[in-house]
Each structure stands twice: as C-alpha cells, then as structure tokens.
Amino acid sequence: MEEVMDLLTELSRRKVLAIIRADGPDRALACIRTLVGAGITALEVSLTTPGAAEAIAKARSEFDPPVLIGAGTVITPEQADEVAAARAAFTVTPGITPGAHRSVELGLPLLCGALTPTEVVAALDLGALAVKIFPAKVYGPGYFRELRGPLPNAPLIAVGGVDAAVTPEYLAAGALAVGVGSPLLGDAGTGGSLEALAGRAKEFLQAVADA
Structure with missing residues (x-):
C-alpha cells in the first residue's frame, strides 16, 4: 500500500503525466528518454504503440524507480498481465475495462478512465x-469544480485535449495532474523532431510552475 500511496503523491507533485503513442518500441523509448531529459518523469506508454510492452521493459531497466513508467490503453486481462511482466509501475485504462479489473487483481496501481459521477464512483x-x-x-475545467462538490476527495486526472495553456486551469479546478498526449508529443512518436518535443515538455513544466 505504501508504494501505491507514493505513486498518488508523486503524480500530485509532478502534475504532468506524458502519454506516449509511437510507431514502435524504439521510437517510444527515444520519446521517453527525451521527456525524462527535459524533466517530465511520469510517463505512460499506450498499448496502441506496437511493441509497447518491450518499450516499457527497456525503460524500466534503463531508468531508476523515481522515473514512473506505466502502461496506457489497457483493455484486456492479457494486456494487464503483459505489462505487469514488463514491470509497468501502473496501468491506465479508457474506462472500467476487463484490464482494469485484472490490474486491481494483480495489485497494479490503476488510473481508471471515467467521465460521469457514476463512473467516477464505480x-x-x-x-x-x-x-x-x-x-x-x-466539459472543460469547470466540470472538475462541479465533480469536486459531491466528490471532494476523489483524485482526478484531466486527460484529453489538455494543452499547456489550459493546464493551470485544470489544476486550479481540482485536478491533481494532467495527462497529455498529442499536445505534448506532436509528431515525435512517428519520426518528428525530438528537440521540438523537449521544447514542448518545457512549456508544460512552465505551465505547471505558473499554476
């Protein structure tokens, strides 16, 4: 349980969770290295990336435990098993998937996708x-303020269309962190500039600092 609580504390402290989608494990690893070098140290590799588990396993071997590397888009129980074997630090799901259930069974910290209050509670x-x-x-940042009315202690992460400009608004509205994919990654996952990726990472980190 201590490890689980530490993860929640660390996500709340770091504020930015990078979502990596790439055209293969080598490019995913290159993006991870670039982001960690720029200062973003909480990352998920989406299983829509070919060879995602391989990239996670390599990254976990390369970086010390304080660099948090998890698996995203975990749909099936088999996927949860695969990323557990790759030593993913956590799993992320788009909803209450069979993979979410399996993650809980395995004791893997789960960031579970939801939208409505009923789904959040579930x-x-x-x-x-x-x-x-x-x-x-x-629904935007205002939705987080509304959710926190009846669910003041629910740990919420804003994901989906969150760019650097609006990040402070989500954090101010009660999100403990933001998960960012394409606004951060751009085309870096498919051969685009890693230098530009590092620049975008700095923008997000500055936005968090400003918040």
Missing part, C-alpha cells in the same frame, strides 16, 4: 488509485 469502488477524466475537453 472506478474508485473497483479499486482505482485515481480516476482519469476523459475526454476532459468535452
């Missing part, structure tokens, strides 16, 4: 460490 009842509100951009 995700927490399942055993999710935190709830990924997705897609956040549909």
